[in-house]
Amino acid sequence: xxxxxxxxxxxxxxxxxxxxxxxxxxxxxxxxxxxxxxxxxxxxxxxxxxxxxxxxxxxxxxxxxxxxxxxxxxxxxxxxxxxxxxxxxxxxxxxxxxxxxxxxxxxxxxxxxxxxxxxxxxxxxxxxxxxxxxxxxxxxxxxxxxxxxxxxxxxxxxxxxxxxxxxxxxxxxxxxxxxxxxxxx
Amino acid sequence: xxxxxxxxxxxxxxxxxxxxxxxxxxxxxxxxxxxxxxxxxxxxxxxxxxxxxxxxxxxxxxxxxxxxxxxxxxxxxxxxxxxxxxxxxxxxxxxxxxxxxxxxxxxxxxxxxxxxxxxxxx
Numbered sequence: 300x301x302x303x304x305x306x307x308x309x310x311x312x313x314x315x316x317x318x319x320x321x322x323x324x325x326x327x328x329x330x331x332x333x334x335x336x337x338x339x340x341x342x343x344x345x346x347x348x349x350x351x352x353x354x355x356x357x358x359x360x361x362x363x364x365x366x367x368x369x370x371x372x373x374x375x376x377x378x379x380x381x382x383x384x385x386x387x388x389x390x391x392x393x394x395x396x397x398x399x400x401x402x403x404x405x406x407x408x409x410x411x412x413x414x415x416x417x418x419x420x421x422x423x424x425x426x427x428x429x430x431x432x433x434x435x436x437x438x439x440x441x442x443x444x445x446x447x448x449x450x451x452x453x454x455x456x457x458x459x460x461x462x463x464x465x466x467x468x469x470x471x472x473x474x475x476x477x478x479x480x481x482x483x484x
Numbered sequence: 485x486x487x488x489x490x491x492x493x494x495x496x497x498x499x500x501x502x503x504x505x506x507x508x509x510x511x512x513x514x515x516x517x518x519x520x521x522x523x524x525x526x527x528x529x530x531x532x533x534x535x536x537x538x539x540x541x542x543x544x545x546x547x548x549x550x551x552x553x554x555x556x557x558x559x560x561x562x563x564x565x566x567x568x569x570x571x572x573x574x575x576x577x578x579x580x581x582x583x584x585x586x587x588x589x590x591x592x593x594x595x596x597x598x599x600x601x602x603x604x605x606x
Contacts, residue, residue, distance in 0.1 A: 300525065300526055305525050305526075305530065308520065308530060309522050309525050312520050312521065312522075312525075312552065312554060315552070316554055368522070369522055370522040413530075416530065416534050417530060419534075419537065420518075420520075420530060420533045420534065420537065420550075420552070421552075423537065423550055424518070424520070424533070424550055424551055424552040425551075425552060447491060448491075448494060451491050451494045451495065451498065452494065452497075452498055453498065455497075455498055455501045455502070456547075456549070458537075458540060458548050458549060458550050459497075459501045459546070460540055460541045460542075460543075460544045460545065460546075461500055461501055462497055462501065463537055463540060463541040464541050465493060465494060465497050467537075467541075
């Protein structure tokens, strides 16, 4: 993966497979501590302690088509190469939370990438999930919550062309707004 | 100055969508499924899905459902796109780049003609 956003997409897909109804994705850059923190939290079926300890092994997977599951091991390696870490917490029947952190300015820290272009497919492709996305740089935060949007749309499909345009612009503007606020300091 | 979207904009979007719904003929729902397993993502499935959503938006296509699926066991053929229409069995396409996705949208989803050269056999 060449973008951290793609790793977030990969982890969020795990949450969808775990039949989560609520998924919260957070990205937080802290310029003072020079850390980049990301998390994906879900209320899916969760994993027992043994599974959690095995998930970071590239040769462990729940898939039946092959014997390799690289998403989490690769993300863990990427974080550890940048003075960071990956942490997984899970409770069977309640959900899972993945936290991953990087030294923000580390030379090997891959770019965040296209966040709006990552959140949009998730929200539109899995409309039965309640999505919350938070992006912050220091104290400036943008929160995207699809619940009030879906409520307002009242049954109109998210793949309706005008809705797609709205969602895309809303995400793009929200994220750009935070970046602008940060650069103005 | 602040171009931030608000729920007010969304009200207008909803009204427009309702008006369109009354005006058009319903042609039957079409479903497009994009594989988003780790291998699919690494192979560029996100860009493929973005191209599909962009096409829907720009061509103003109604009644299209877009879904994600996990790994379906065709790793070397990712990105995978499946198209389901009311009058045809599910068609699975392989190695779908954004350009090929646009062709599939134009020829198959809109035009009703399967794009044979990218279909995965079996």
